[in-house]
Amino acid sequence: MYQFNWRPVFDNFDLLLKGLGLAVAIALLSLTIGSLIGLAAAFGRTHGPPPLQCLTTAYVELVRNIPLLLIIYFVYFGLPLLGVSMLDNLWSFVLALALYAGAYLTEIFRAGIAGVGKGHIDAARSLGMTRLQVIRHITLPLMARVVLPSLGNTLISLFKDTSVASAIAVPELTYGAIRINVNTWRVIEVYLVVAALYLATCYAIAGSLRWIERRWAIVQ
Amino acid sequence: MAEQTSRRGFLRSSALGLGAGVTALAAAGCTGGVTATGPSANKLNEVLKRGTVIVGTGSTNPPWHFEDEKGDLQGFDIEMGRLLAKGLFDDPAKVQFVRQASDARVPNLQTGQVDVVFQFMTVTAQRAQLVAFSIPYYREGVGTLLRRDSAHAGALDLAKARKKIKVSILQNVYAEGLVHAAIPQAEVMQFDSVANAVLALDAGRVEAAAIDDSTVRWLVRQNPDKYKSGNYGWSPQTYAAAVRQGDPAWLNFVNTVLHESMTGVDFDAYASGFEKYFGVKLAPPPVGFPVEFGLRHT
Amino acid sequence: MPMILAGLPLILHGLLVTATISLAVLLLGTVLGIFGSLSLLYGANVLRWCVRIYVDVCRSIPHLVLIFAIFYGLPALGLQVPAIVAGILALGLFCGAHMSEIFRGGVESIPHGQMDAAKSIGLTFAQRLRHIIFPQALGRILPAWVNTAVEIVKSSSLVSLVSVVDLTMAIQQIVGRTREALLFYAVAAMLYFAINFTLSITGRRLERKLGHG
Numbered sequence: 001m002y003q004f005n006w007r008p009v010f011d012n013f014d015l016l017l018k019g020l021g022l023a024v025a026i027a028l029l030s031l032t033i034g035s036l037i038g039l040a041a042a043f044g045r046t047h048g049p050p051p052l053q054c055l056t057t058a059y060v061e062l063v064r065n066i067p068l069l070l071i072i073y074f075v076y077f078g079l080p081l082l083g084v085s086m087l088d089n090l091w092s093f094v095l096a097l098a099l100y101a102g103a104y105l106t107e108i109f110r111a112g113i114a115g116v117g118k119g120h121i122d123a124a125r126s127l128g129m130t131r132l133q134v135i136r137h138i139t140l141p142l143m144a145r146v147v148l149p150s151l152g153n154t155l156i157s158l159f160k161d162t163s164v165a166s167a168i169a170v171p172e173l174t175y176g177a178i179r180i181n182v183n184t185w186r187v188i189e190v191y192l193v194v195a196a197l198y199l200a201t202c203y204a205i206a207g208s209l210r211w212i213e214r215r216w217a218i219v220q
Numbered sequence: 221m222a223e224q225t226s227r228r229g230f231l232r233s234s235a236l237g238l239g240a241g242v243t244a245l246a247a248a249g250c251t252g253g254v255t256a257t258g259p260s261a262n263k264l265n266e267v268l269k270r271g272t273v274i275v276g277t278g279s280t281n282p283p284w285h286f287e288d289e290k291g292d293l294q295g296f297d298i299e300m301g302r303l304l305a306k307g308l309f310d311d312p313a314k315v316q317f318v319r320q321a322s323d324a325r326v327p328n329l330q331t332g333q334v335d336v337v338f339q340f341m342t343v344t345a346q347r348a349q350l351v352a353f354s355i356p357y358y359r360e361g362v363g364t365l366l367r368r369d370s371a372h373a374g375a376l377d378l379a380k381a382r383k384k385i386k387v388s389i390l391q392n393v394y395a396e397g398l399v400h401a402a403i404p405q406a407e408v409m410q411f412d413s414v415a416n417a418v419l420a421l422d423a424g425r426v427e428a429a430a431i432d433d434s435t436v437r438w439l440v441r442q443n444p445d446k447y448k449s450g451n452y453g454w455s456p457q458t459y460a461a462a463v464r465q466g467d468p469a470w471l472n473f474v475n476t477v478l479h480e481s482m483t484g485v486d487f488d489a490y491a492s493g494f495e496k497y498f499g500v501k502l503a504p505p506p507v508g509f510p511v512e513f514g515l516r517h518t
Numbered sequence: 519m520p521m522i523l524a525g526l527p528l529i530l531h532g533l534l535v536t537a538t539i540s541l542a543v544l545l546l547g548t549v550l551g552i553f554g555s556l557s558l559l560y561g562a563n564v565l566r567w568c569v570r571i572y573v574d575v576c577r578s579i580p581h582l583v584l585i586f587a588i589f590y591g592l593p594a595l596g597l598q599v600p601a602i603v604a605g606i607l608a609l610g611l612f613c614g615a616h617m618s619e620i621f622r623g624g625v626e627s628i629p630h631g632q633m634d635a636a637k638s639i640g641l642t643f644a645q646r647l648r649h650i651i652f653p654q655a656l657g658r659i660l661p662a663w664v665n666t667a668v669e670i671v672k673s674s675s676l677v678s679l680v681s682v683v684d685l686t687m688a689i690q691q692i693v694g695r696t697r698e699a700l701l702f703y704a705v706a707a708m709l710y711f712a713i714n715f716t717l718s719i720t721g722r723r724l725e726r727k728l729g730h731g
Contacts, residue, residue: 002595065668065714066707067675069686077416077690078699080423089409089425163580167416167679169388169409174582178410182391187594191587195579202578323598412679413687419694 008184009193012176019176020197024205026094026172027159031151033098034158038105045106046113047131056106063103068164072096076168093165101158108150112143145216152209156202163198173197263463263470267335272314275301276334279319283438283497284340293317296434297338299493300357300461300478303486304336307477326350329464336463336474340434343458354461354474357482361457362398363433364450365421365440370428375452378428379403386426388417399430402454422446434498441499483511522705525692532688533709539606539674539684540713544667546610551617558622569618576615581673584608589680605677609670616666624659625651657728664721668714675710685709 009016041056048056063071076092079085087095116139124134166175177194181187267273277297278285285295302312318334325341328334329351342360343353364375364387372378378385379402387406389395396408411417414431418439421429433453440447461478463471481490483505491502505511557569576584589604599607628651636646678687689706693699 061715062707062711065672065718066710067672067686069675069678070689070703070706070710073686073690074699074703076425077419077423077693078703080425081693081697081699085424160578160580163582164676166582167412168420169411174580174586175410177583177586178391179396181590182395182410185594187587187590191583191591195575195583195587198580198583199575199578413681413690415687415691415694419690422694422697 002188004189005186006189008180008186009189012180013193015176015180016173016194016197019171019173020201022170023159023162023165023172024201026090026097026162026165026170027155029094030097030101030158031155033094034101034105034154035109035151037098037102038109041102041106042109042113043135045110047135060103060106063100068096068100068161069167071100072164072168075099089168090165090170093162093168093170097158097161097165100161101154104154104157105151108147108154109143111150112147113139115146116142148213148216149209152206152213155209156205159201159205160198263335263467264473267308267470271309272316273301273305273308274316274318274333274335275304276318276320276325276328276337277301277339278322281340283434283441285338293319296358296493296497297340299489299497300338300481301336303481303489304338304474304477306486306489307473307480325462329462332464335470336461338461340459341462343460347462350465351462352465352467352471354463354471355478356458356460357478358434358459359456360459361433361453362402362430362455363436363453364402365418365429365431365436366427366448366450367421367424368444368446368448370448372427373451374448375402375428375450378406378450381427385428387428387430388420388426389430390414390417398455402430402452403428437498437500441497479512521696521698521701525696525702528683528688528692529685529705529709532683532685535602535683536671536674536685537713539602539609539677539682540667540671542606543609543613543670543674546606547613547617547666547670548663550610550614551621554614554618555621555625558618559625572611573615573618576612577619581609581612582676582679584611585676585680601680601682602677605674605680605682609673609677612673613666613670616669617663620659620662620666621655623662624655627658628654657725660721660725660728664717667717667721671710671713671717 041059044052045056072093075087075096076089079092120138120142121134124138129137162172163174165172166178169175173194177190180190184190277293277295279287279293281295283295285293285297288294298317301315301317305315306312308314318328320328320334320339322339325337325339326347329337337351340358340360341347341353343356347353364378366372366374372381378387385403385406386409387399387403388409388411389399391410391412392398395410399406399408409420409426411420414435417429417431420426428450436447436449440449461474463474477486480486487504491504495501554569554573557565558573561569585605585608588608589601592599592604632650632654633646636650641649674684675686678684678690681687683691685706689702693702696702
């Protein structure tokens with residue numbers, strides 16, 4: 001019969017909380033950087049010249065079909081072997097996750113751009129606004145409310161994906177679990193607590209997003 | 221009606237046939253398979269009569285037991301198996317290797333599927349309750365692997381370094397304590413596999429990889445232009461062969477073979493394997509007072 | 519070029535392991551999904567609550583955490599399973615949760631009018647399932663099923679972190695041996711891309727054949 005012993009887990013709870021905080025921070029950071037990539041790629045796809053369209057399509061199709069772990073390995077192990085080693089393991093992961101997120105966000109933003117009614121754009125152009133002004137004053141604001149739910153879902157996905165950072169020893173929540181495990185072997189207790197932490201945080205993020213969406217809707 | 225009768229008749233005759241077949245098989249099995257079961261308190265005679273010795277080993281851990289490009293087994297454990305065959309039959313080829321996973325080492329001995337296990341088996345008290353261990357044929361430990369072009373000379377050098385030293389290690393019980401025992405202020409990065417821990421070293425992500433001492437020696441031997449050893453081993457563990465309990469004659473024979481390979485007539489065979497797989501040239505044991513009793517000579 | 523040839527056996531072996539794991543997970547997941555969705559749609563309240571909890575929990579924890587939990591947890595409880603089985607079990611549970619939602623959504627999207635009409639002409643539950651629900655749900659389910667399949671192939675790479683030598687682990691070992699990072703990571707990317715792209719294309723073709731847009 002398995003003897004439960006929660007002591008080692010709660011002795012190291014600060015380790016797990018720090019890891020959780022780092023995971024949330026990484027998710028937010030990757031979402032931000034990924035959004036910049038995604039916006040650029042989405043506009044490149046819809047407004048850009050054919051070569052750029054080709055490039056962004058290739059980026060999106062490639063990244064969406066390969067594992068995140070492979071991208072992480074390439075950035076962390078591969079780049080230095082090819083001579084490029086600027087980033088440490090934390091930033092390597094953030095970059096890898098941002099690239100991964102960017103591919104999904106490109107499609108989200110593309111749908112958002114397409115969703116902006118042609119009527120609005122035509123009216124703005126007839127008033128003499130340049131393409132850039134149209135993007136800044138019409139497309140982006142109208143898009144923002146539409147893509148918000150998808151962005152929220154992406155954030156939750158990214159938060160779960162931070163667990164893969166443990167493969168390159170980034171001290172997030174899953175790595176904390178690994179460290180406690182190898183020293184105390186309280187596997188059941190550790191993973192129950194860690195799962196609960198991920199669960200609670202996912203619900204918290206989802207709840208916050210719903211609150212934000214409701215506020216936004218009211219203001220609009 | 222006629223259909224039913226014929227179906228019933230067919231079923232009856234086929235049932236009879238099946239029953240006859242099963243009884244025949246059972247009879248054949250009983251007479252044929254006696255030799256494989258039951259403990260044998262004289263394994264030595266059994267092996268000598270058989271003409272080959274069956275050695276349990278693995279196939280995925282260089283330099284101990286691994287496959288070359290042709291799929292043939294090689295490694296230090298394999299060499300030890302061949303030494304045993306030579307001791308039995310004067311022919312190192314009279315050995316049959318059985319590839320087994322790590323968790324089959326004890327069961328395969330207990331059921332008699334293999335005569336002896338050479339599979340980088342660490343001697344522990346728990347295991348000694350289940351199998352009989354031979355004398356040691358290697359002392360394993362944690363070693364440090366460095367890049368050849370590293371500014372540091374070795375592990376002791378790293379311990380004195382000013383900057384924060386990063387060391388990679390396999391996810392392991394007391395991994396951090398292990399590294400800190402040698403390099404107190406190191407930042408320990410635990411990886412899921414030795415391959416990744418070494419790759420982190422290759423990619424310059426860490427200054428040293430703390431991995432098995434024998435793996436360090438093997439990698440340095442294979443790639444002297446890429447790596448160098450940190451010249452520091454700690455956390456000792458003993459590798460020994462294992463045999464089934466309750467057979468003193470067989471255990472004694474295995475011990476004799478190992479002993480003479482490390483200190484006596486078969487030293488050259490042991491030393492050549494040692495150099496081939498660990499890159500270390502062993503000095504022959506000094507002549508005169510038996511070295512195993514520890515007194516130093518001048 | 520010769521370097522790829524030297525690494526080819528290991529790469530092919532890894533590819534085989536990845537394919538095997540993905541297939542096993544999809545099979546397990548689809549079976550679990552069928553039971554799960556039927557429970558969610560038609561089951562007793564208790565059953566529905568249990569499946570709902572299962573689905574929600576699986577969708578809120580990372581795949582890697584469940585893989586580790588099963589890989590390390592089962593032996594702690596006395597069950598020795600090979601790493602590959604632990605991986606398939608963990609990913610299968612996830613797949614099952616996803617599939618339950620997908621199948622449920624597919625069935626619920628069928629207009630209720632059809633069910634009422636079917637009941638009124640006297641079709642039994644089994645007949646309704648077979649003639650009304652199944653054919654129509656299939657078309658709606660297929661794109662999501664293919665998406666999940668692609669996600670599973672990608673998630674299968676996580677088993678390399680519990681020492682299963684799949685395609686990702688094989689590539690890591692080769693890169694470690696040869697230092698040809700660009701070449702071999704590109705090879706791995708191409709192989710994963712090939713598998714997933716083929717899955718997507720096949721899915722789209724099947725969709726067209728079934729007549730749903």
